[in-house]
Amino acid sequence: MITLLNYKWFIYSIYFSVLMLISLFVRDIPDQFNVYFTIDQIIKTSSLGDPVSFLTGAIDVSKNGWFTPANQWLINLWPPGFMLIEGYILKLFGEYVYIILTLQILSSLIFSFVLIMIYGFIPKNINRLIAFFIPLILFIFPVSRVFLLEPTGVLLGESFSIGFFLLFVLFMLKAHYHSYTVYSILAGLFLGISAYFRSQFETILVILSLFGIFFIIFNILRYKFNSKRNKIDLKNIRILFYIIITSVLITLPWRIYNKIHNDRISWVATSSLIYSNLVSSNEKLLSIGGGWIVEGKGNMICLVNPSTCDDIKNSNPELLIKTFLGDPILWYQIKFIPLKNYWFSELGYWTSPSPKITQNSMIINNSFILMCIFIVITICYKHKNSIAQLLGWIFVSLFITYLMIFTVVHFETRYFYFPKIFIIFLFLLSLIFYFREKKYA
Secondary structure, eight states, rough: HHHHHHOOOHHHHHHHHHHHHHHHHSSSSSSSOOOOOOOOHHHHOOOOOOHHHHHHHHHHHHHHSSSOOGGTTTTSSSOSSSHHHHHHHHHHTTTTHHHHHHHHHHHHHHHHHHHHHHHHSOTSSSSSSHHHHHHGGGGGGGGHHHHSSHHHHHHHTTHHHHHHHHHHHHHHHHHHHSOHHHHHHHHHHHHHHTTTTTHHHHHHHHHHHHHHHHHHHHHHHHHHHHOOOOOOOOHHHHHHHHHHHHHHHHHHHHHHHHHHHHSOOOOOSSHHHHHHHHHHOOHHHHHHHOOHHHHTOOOHHHHOOGGGGTTTTGOHHHHHHHHHOOOHHHHHHHTTTTTHHHOOTTTOOOSOOOOSOOOOHHHHHHHHHHHHHHHHHHHHOOOOSHHHHHHHHHHHHHHHHHHHHHHHHHGGGGOOOOOOHHHHHHHHHHHHHHHHHHHOO
């Protein structure tokens, strides 16, 4: 047992070393921050607004313990997790800390844990050297390196939300093979924590919960009213139950905080901004520097029904539903015209897509990721076992979540980075469990 534990720590340390080497020396896009930049240097030179906003909140937290009234707008637009992490780093190491390097170390620690967990699922009959390299396939793709480890990516903070979400999936799968109670609770814990770092993960959590409840009820009713009375898969029902309960409880404190201080239970308060964009004309958005919203089709109500343009006072959920249901075909025709440009965009364009694609490797990469979607669906459909059900639950929930988000909210190139990374991750898991099932069949 001790030998096995030491061996896994040895593998973990190698994964960590590899990820740190990528963090420090690999640059898939030019003009990134120097890892030894101080916070002041980052704020003065950043061309992206989000990292500056996050560091502004972090400075506030490090000096005052929480966000002062002048900076409350930050936690209305974003959940507090990443700014708190940065704030505590500042408090521990001072204002001249190498914040990028510190974030890269933390990110590498998290993703080394992801990699060692993937490694643990690989069947024992596979050559150990090959098994070691299989999890690292996740970082063969430039999108994973840029978004999760390289300087600009770690300053956007999604390394944490994505890392914790992947750990949620892995602990869920571990629950299937081992103690489902303990590992299911850990899975729910990481799912809940991921929401504190990016608001879209709270939306994913809600959709996962709704589909999970539907899955539980459907299986119970199918068992009750099916005359053949096939054996019900209690393990998956219990896994989903513990994940949903735990993740909801983890998110409860932030909802209570928002209720007390902001008289709302919603995760963030961006809905009014979204509705404002939806009815804004191209001209108005361009006049206030919102060209990326125009390009990403964030003003769909105005585009579908021009009579509503710039009528911000009457923009609300009812108008959104009425306009969408009035002509959903036109809505999606307009919405999906630029979709290809965003999916196949070259890296380094965080909001609008690259004007043209000069690297054939990006076309190959993004085409392969698209192909992976169909491979995952095929494997899950063909092997209708418990693992396929769990992976299918997550896949369907994420698909519905992003369909909802992209139907309403404008496209940004970086919004596609997590789906791409997750598809690669799910592709790896699907193949591992396909061969695992074949071995034990």
